[in-house]
Amino acid sequence: MARAMVGVIGGTGLGEALGALGGGEVRALDTPFGRPSAPITLTEVGGVPVALLPRHGEGHMLNPSQVPYRANIWALKSLGVTHVLASGAVGSLREEVAPRNLVIPDQVIDKTFRRAGTFFDDLAVHVEFAAPFCTTLRNVLVKAGTGFPARVHQGGTYVCMEGPQFSTRAESELHRSWGASLIGMTVMPEAKLAREAELCYALVALPTDYDCWKPHPASVDQAKLIEEILANVKSATQNAIELIRRAIPHVAALEKPCACQSALALAIWSDRSRIAPATREKLRPILEKYLAG
Template sequence: MPVRIALIGGTGVYDPNILSDIREEKIATPFGTAKVKTGVYRGREVAFMARHGEDHSVPPHLVNYRANIWGLRKLGVKNIFATAAVGSLNPQMGPREFVFADQFLDFTRSRPQTFVEKGVVHLDMTDPYCPELRRLLSRAAAELDLKHHVAGTYVCTEGPRFETPAEIRMFRQLGGDLVGMTSVPEVVLAREAGMCYAAIAMVTNFAAGISPTRLSHQEVVDVMAANVDNLRRLAMRTIEMLDPERGCLCQEMLFDPSAVQ
């Protein structure tokens, strides 16, 4: 049975035991080795990948995004649900609420952004996050009575430090709703590799200068831990609703994958 669905776990989401018959795999890619666990949920093969490692030891700016996404592609994955802990710039998007981002602003600096290193490929990013997967997430969240937002602009920063209040003011003026450190280049690489990608962003706190208290990583971890059951319910209900063999414009590759193998 092919693996068509993947869940990428971010901060606070390390446990693949929502699956049965779990197998661990190490996948060789042109960009390094990707570690993934595959298992079964409701008769469907699902891949689980811990973005920061199972012990949360890999900071966001050092994640090997290219190996991770290429490894999922080699498994046959066509649909990725990626969880992310985010800060909010938008007073309407409060802690413990889910946001299904539809746009991003990229403020990363040192990360490889593409698989394509020979030739010229211009990737359309009009809809960076798959509209169909976002609709499914919204339906599942409504069914589970989880407070959610169907759209939002994710500002991706380099990390691993938090942002300054001045940066947050700038991001708000540019139209940002959320701030995090992992969506780019993950979402870009998924599109290059011909996979649908949706971000399940969970607000853990208001960003610097908006929050009345100083920010801490422990605060992020604590809020994720308190809400991780809701996140799992949301992800798994959406996977139940998804047709793993569906087609989508997101799944059209614009380059020959043999060129990087």
């Protein structure tokens, strides 16, 4: 397999802490889908090339609906990234998934409705998405979590809501009734776009609280609650950075490409001879190997 390059997309907390993975060359890119959330830092972790991108931008100025997901994934792909390890703060919908734990989810329910969810506005492309997270990359994270000081949950369904407001109590109870484990705002369409770009993608979710289904003690006022959540973010962030740091060498050691890296092989339904030159150029980093000649 060609040499791996790992993209790390940091969510709430981890986005501001990505510098802990190392400094390096900073690349300010433009894409056919606009500018990414922030300049991308190119560095190495254990000798493995890594591209660091804070999802919400410098200073956390982008809310989940404003994140330029297409620009972010396109930029990483154009830089040569092959695998993406993402993180994101979430609310827990399960008693056993406690704040400050980490979760490697395996399923998603997409409730977003304001976000551009595909690169392919000008042609018909249908990728398989039954397993929304790369199984190979999830296994890497599980292996890296062996003996980890914080509890790492394997599997769970992530409900991705539009936001930016949090759930109502009725919504939280509904999501629990679906069997979901996590509620968040950022994994979609990020994971879908990564699949369209033939990037392996997995998520480290950082539970910060129990959403609103679990009542808070009456003795805890709102200010104290926010303080507690921020402390949970800080702790989970440090755990996530360490887990990702441990996982990166395992990514580099992978010997075989996985199905994610040929996701478009049977997915392009449009007549390729009719794809406009402008579209070919716009999507060159993604489609080039399928439109040769």
